Structures are given as C-alpha cells and as structure tokens.
Amino acid sequence: MEYRDLGRTGWRISAVSFGAWAIGGDVWGRTDDAESLRALHRAVDLGVNFVDTADVYGDGHSERLVGRLRRERREEIIVATKAGRRLNPHVAAGYDRANLTAFVERSLANLGCDAIDLLQLHCPPGEVYEMPEVFGILDDLVTAGKLRFYGVSVERVQEAVRAAEYPNVQSVQIIFNMFRLRPAEEFFPVARARQVGILARVPLASGLLSGKYRADTEFAPTDHRTFNRRGEAFDVGETFSGVDYARGLEAVEALRPLVPNGATMAQLALRWILMHPEVTATIPGARDAAQVEGNVHALDLAPLSAQTMARVGEVYDQYLREAVHPRW
Incomplete structure (x- = not known):
C-alpha cells in the first residue's frame, strides 16, 4: 500500500481507500451486510486505513457498518463522513448551527465515537461557499472536540477553488477520473499551493470505467444508474460522471487498448488518477472482497507512460470535453 499526506492533518492515508456509498444500500441496488463487512475487513487487511461515508448513505446504515468495522479491528482507521444532504429542502439557509450540530451528533452515534475524524460538507449549495459563518461553526465544533478536522465535498471546480480559501479546510472531495479532467487543470494547482488534500471520488464513473458494461446492461430499478441518468x-x-451512457461506452472502447497486460480497465483508471501527485487518495466503492482486491492491486501497475497519459487526454477531447468540461 502507498500512503500520502492528507492536507495539513498529519495523517498519511492509503492512496487507494474505501468509498462506502454503495454499501449503504439505498441507490446502488440490493446489498448484503455480511458481504459488505467482508469487503471492509479485506480492505483493512490490504492496508487501507481511510474510509469515506456519509450520513445519508442508507440513512446512516453505511456509517453504522463503518463504526462496526472500527470496533472489530485494532488498526487505526480514519473515517470521513459528510453532513448537509439531510436538509429538506437542501438550501444554504439550512447550514446553520442547530442543523450542523444535530447532524454531527447523529453521525457520532452512528459511528460510535466521540469525535469525527474528518467531517465534509456534502455538496452544499453554491451560496454556502460565500458564508464564512458556516465555516466558523465547523471551527467551533473542532474546538468543542466533536470534529478533528473538516473539509468539503463539491460538485464543481469553482466550488473547490473557493472552499480552499478557507484556512481550516483540510480536504476537498471532487469527482476526478478519465472522464473529468477539468479539476487537474484549474483546481490542483490551488490545492498544491494551499496544502489541501484531494479525495478523488467517483473514480470509475459509476462503473463505466470498469469496462464491464455494454449497451444492453441493465441496472436494478433502485440503482441510480437507472433512475438518475438525466439528474432526476x-x-x-x-x-x-454526467457522461451520456452510449458516448461513455465509445470512450471506454477508445481507452481499452491502454490497459496493460494482466490488468483491468478499472485498475488502469485508478492508476491514472494516482499519477497526479496532488491527489491524496482515490475512494472507489466496493461491495465484496474481490472488488476491494481489484482496486488495491491497481497500485501494482507500473507508472503510466507519458504516451498513455497523453492518449487519455486525446480521448477526453474527442468524446467528452464539449459536453462535460463546461458543466463541472
């Protein structure tokens, strides 16, 4: 396992970590808790020491599974969770002291701990980044011992840049993969200058970059890949990653010749992300131990060549840039 510095926290976290959205069992189809726990334990066995979850993943179910993992292991496991998306309606005015404190207390109970390692605002409305009082509330929660550190999860590059201006933001979680190149162009230099950690989420573009899907692949009715293709x-x-499914399949086929012998498309995609030194960790999801092993073994791939990196950019320009780049 490779470990990298997370912001200015002093933590070194696994470059391939564990994204716990899918094991929440809400918008990824059916899950099995026993299988999910085996996946979590296998990740720790392989050196993963960072797990990313949220209070809305399965309405807290994911947090509770992660809390159980920590109770069953002796290793240090750093847990990041998120707050804000429980608001209904999800508006900037809801990011007040009472709501944020309540969200934190609920997550503490779900995780079974006294302090949250890393709390992230969960893709808040854009106006929140212009509300310094919100970040002041987070500072107060750190002072009170409820949080160790905090960061943000964002939808758009401009939000990442703005969030990094707040002095105590330690990390920014952002969609970054071979279908989303804009963060490297506009945000990574800012993060490097400010020593802000980057957590690359949705690294496999909801599985498209696994190379396993076809035009006739069907997903469960409760899977967001069925019901949210137009942002419903x-x-x-x-x-x-906001990519048209058919167009994404075309891009995958253009990328497939880059997969090294003995590797998978998913491993190529993860290795590509980690070629960017500004990235602290990528957080692919996994619902079973085999998926965990496949993800972690992406680190076994040799560094990608300059030609491979350039070809990824060419595929992006040809198939995706026009539709994706201006939006996020």
Missing part, C-alpha cells in the same frame, strides 16, 4: 434525483454528474 440529484446532480446528474454523480451518475456516470
């Missing part, structure tokens, strides 16, 4: 439930960028 939440930001369309969360589903297949």
